[in-house]
Amino acid sequence: MEKIKMTTPLVEMDGDEMTRILWQMIKDELILPFVELKSEYYDLGLPNRDATGDQVTMDAALANKKYGVSVKCATITPNAQRMTEYNLHEMWKSPNGTIRAVLDGTVFRAPILINCIKPVVKNWKKPITIARHAYGDVYKGTEFRIPGPGKAELxxxxxxxxEMRQTVYDFECPGVLQGQYNKDTSIASFARSCFNYALSTKQDLWFATKDTISKKYDHTFKDIFAEIYEAEYKEKFEAAGIEYFYTLIDDAVARVIRSEGGFI
Incomplete structure (x- = not known):
């Protein structure tokens, strides 16, 4: 049998522990016998990330941006325990966070349903795709351990x-403090990715935040999505026979549990 030839390289991002073994098995048994694999290989295993000062993660992300397609195995984001276990030079940040930032932060997790594995929720019959914005936010958050009483300001x-100044909290004892950010440009890019993905898959798009609590941060997401939908996608969605709507995250969870699936 003649093997399938590739024109564009696949970016291989090898991972940690069992994922390395599983990815090698997949290549050996399901890919290499049938495809002349053309790839750029990057070892994102924790020892190599440490040895390269995490430069390998950035190189892999830029390769993904260049070629447009990659396979990434699961990787370890180290904590204090892993620092000791692997004798690391630094507590390296999440590789996923680095890669998503280079690619402007949008992630779609689309399940593959097979008959021999049944959903726990019995009425789910179609895939439910999760779209997630992962630029800035907690991945790029700035954190302090507060040693004692004092005033924290934003x-x-x-x-x-x-100058804009707001008191976050007047600490009367030790505590923790975190600052997060996001950008209108990245949120808009996320919105267009979601709308385009919904159109390409012909699936409804549900969007949910907690804007009742986060009246600036989450509400900005809600407003940007609404503006872009009305200006650029409403007619396209209506022509495709699909729906976009916004709801609170609490309501979205209830709707998801009651649904048959088949949406983003």
């Missing part, structure tokens, strides 16, 4: 010198 200084 401060923004504009290029023109204007």
């Amino acid at each position: 401060v923004f200084t504009g290029e023109d010198g204007t």
